[in-house]
C-alpha cells in the first residue's frame with residue numbers, strides 16, 4: 001500500500017532509533033539533544049536565530065502570540081486553505097482571525113486579497129508556505145513591511161532552505177515536527193527568532209514537560225508505523241494498525257477536543273529531550289529525503305496530464321511535502337487509486353481543515369475566500385517521499401483515469 005497521510009516520514013532506521021531510546025529512559029525528559037537540535041537548525045537553515053522548542057507547532061504559535069502581548073482587538077491575517085492547528089492558538093489568545101484568499105497557482109496568500117483585508121487592527125500575519133513553497137514571498141513581505149505588520153512564517157509544510165538562509169527579512173519562523181510535516185518527531189515544534197526583546201520574553205514562558213507515558217507512546221508510533229507500512233498488504237500491518245488504534249497506543253494528530261473547535265492544552269507544553277533525539281536523526285537525513293521529494297515532483301510535473309495540474313504551478317526542482325492535482329470528480333479518483341493500493345491525500349478539503357471542524361467556530365465567513373473554497377472541492381494530493389517504482393505506479397494509475 002502507498003500512503004500519503006499515514007506516517008510519511010517514518011523509516012526502518014527511525015524505528016531502530018526509537019527502540020534504542022526506549023531502553024534509555026534517563027534521556028526521555030532531559031539531556032543534550034535539544035541543544036544539538038538548535039545547532040543543527042542554525043547551521044543548516046537559520047543562522048543568527050535563537051530557537052525555542054515546544055511540544056507542537058500549535059504550542060509554538062500559542063506562546064509567540066502570547067509573548068507579543070497584542071491589543072485585544074488585534075487581527076491576525078491567515079490564509080484560507082489551512083489547518084485549524086493554525087487558527088486555534090489565535091482564538092485561545094482571544095485574538096481575531098482575518099482570512100485572506102489564496103492564489104490558484106500557488107495555494108498561498110493572494111497579495112491582492114491581502115491588501116484588501118488589511119486594516120488598522122491588522123497586527124500580525126501568518127505566512128504559510130503551502131506544501132513547502134511561497135513563490136510570492138518578497139511581494140507579501142513588502143506589503144507587510146509597508147503596513148507595519150509583524151510576520152510569522154509558517155514553515156510547517158517545509159521551506160526553500162536556500163532562500164531562507166540568505167534572507168534579508170527578519171521574520172519569525174514557525175516549525176512543526178508533527179508526524180505529517182517536513183520532518184517528524186511525531187509531536188514537536190519550534191520558533192526561530194532573531195528579535196532580542198522577543199527572545200527574552202519567550203525564554204520566560206513557563207512550560208511543563210509531557211509525561212513519560214506521552215513520550216513512550218511517540219516511540220511506539222515510530223517503532224510500529226514502518227512495520228505497518230511494510231506489511232500492510234500481507235494483512236499483518238492492517239492488524240497492527242487496528243490493534244494500536246483500538247488500544248490507543250498512538251495519539252491522534254488532531255485531538256477530539258480540537259475537532260470540536262477547542263484548544264487542547266495537553267499539547268501546549270515543552271519539547272522533551274527524547275523527542276529531540278528523534279528529530280536530530282530526521283534532520284541528518286533531510287537532504288536524502290528532499291532529493292526523493294524533488295524527484296517525485298519533477299516526475300509528476302513531466303508525466304501527469306496537463307489538465308489536472310494546477311495552472312501556472314511551477315515548483316521546478318523543489319521538494320514539496322505533497323504534490324497537488326485538481327480534479328472534478330475527486331471521490332471517483334480516490335476510490336480508483338485505493339483499488340490499486342494507493343491512498344491519496346486531500347489537504348485541504350475544507351478552507352480550515354479537517355473537514356468535520358465547524359467553520360463558524362473557526363470564525364470563517366462563507367464566501368469570503370472563494371478561490372480557496374473552490375480549490376478545496378477539487379484537490380487531491382500525491383505522496384512525494386516514496387520510491388521511483390511507487391512514483392511510476394501512481395503516474396500510471398492517475399493517467400488511466402484521465403485517458
Ligand SMILES: Cc1ncc(COP(=O)(O)O)c(C=O)c1O
Nearest residue numbers: 056057058083085156176178189
Ligand atoms: C500549515 C500548518 N501550520 C502549522 C501547523 C501546526 O503544527 P502542529 O501539528 O505541530 O501543531 C499545522 C498542523 O497541522 C499546519 O498544517
